[in-house]
Amino acid sequence: MYHLNSIELEAEQYPTREHYPFNLPLFAETKKLDFTNPVTLFVGQNGSGKSTLLEAIAVAAGIYIWRNNMTSRYMVNRYEATLHRYLKVSWVNGSVPGSFFGAQIFKDFASMLEEWATTDPGQLEFFGGKSLISQSHGQSLMSFFRSRYKLKGLYLLDEPETALSPSSQLELHRLISENSKGGHAQFIVATHSPILLACKNATIYNFDQMPVSEVKYEDTEHFRVYRDFLNHREKYLMD
Numbered sequence: 001m002y003h004l005n006s007i008e009l010e011a012e013q014y015p016t017r018e019h020y021p022f023n024l025p026l027f028a029e030t031k032k033l034d035f036t037n038p039v040t041l042f043v044g045q046n047g048s049g050k051s052t053l054l055e056a057i058a059v060a061a062g063i064y065i066w067r068n069n070m071t072s073r074y075m076v077n078r079y080e081a082t083l084h085r086y087l088k089v090s091w092v093n094g095s096v097p098g099s100f101f102g103a104q105i106f107k108d109f110a111s112m113l114e115e116w117a118t119t120d121p122g123q124l125e126f127f128g129g130k131s132l133i134s135q136s137h138g139q140s141l142m143s144f145f146r147s148r149y150k151l152k153g154l155y156l157l158d159e160p161e162t163a164l165s166p167s168s169q170l171e172l173h174r175l176i177s178e179n180s181k182g183g184h185a186q187f188i189v190a191t192h193s194p195i196l197l198a199c200k201n202a203t204i205y206n207f208d209q210m211p212v213s214e215v216k217y218e219d220t221e222h223f224r225v226y227r228d229f230l231n232h233r234e235k236y237l238m239d
Contacts, residue, residue, distance in 0.1 A: 003096045003154050003186045006034045007057055008088040019079045024049045030211040037203045038180035042190040043220050044207025050190040051158050052083065058100040058156045059084035065100045098154035103162050142168055149179045154186050161193035169195040194226045
């Protein structure tokens with residue numbers, strides 16, 4: 001048994017079709033995504049909308065996103081953060097808590113945690129007893145993943161491989177596989193990593209074709225490009 005059953009995009013209610021994110025083909029042509037496995041992976045080129053949808057799912061599912069909003073922007077798109085209002089979330093047996101991971105969001109969270117720890121050092125015990133910002137970026141990420149994903153919940157990760165070495169990606173792969181057993185934790189991950197894409201018994205959704213549909217691991221562009229490079233790297237090397 002998993003937690004999140006499906007999401008439906010209510011395109012007929014979109015406030016605009018001219019502004020981001022509602023002008024992306026993804027949100028016009030994809031009506032529904034089912035989550036039939038404990039691990040679901042989003043794969044596609046940059047700009048395909050996978051990260052945008054992932055964040056909207058988190059908000060629609062009631063997951064708080066730690067973000068530092070004390071920044072200025074030259075232009076503000078009033079539609080940018082409204083996609084979640086047009087997602088219908090279906091649960092298997094009621095909502096569960098969870099978390100959203102993104103590189104910048106994690107940086108903001110780590111800074112906030114450091115401030116809390118100045119008055120309550122016990123806050124750090126949950127993350128291995130060490131300050132997250134005193135470790136390397138990759139080490140702090142793994143400390144967070146090891147502690148957080150032990151808990152029952154829905155976990156959304158946006159390109160977690162960005163600061164991880166291949167061996168750390170393998171460890172994250174193991175953490176996801178182990179903690180998703182028995183309906184304990186459910187993961188939805190947007191990734192370019194062929195290591196994470198290899199999660200056993202995962203559903204892979206391809207965001208490079210419309211409507212979004214399932215794809216086999218060996219048919220992803222990421223697998224084919226990495227395989228070809230490792231087997232025939234001389235083709236790619238400049239003299």
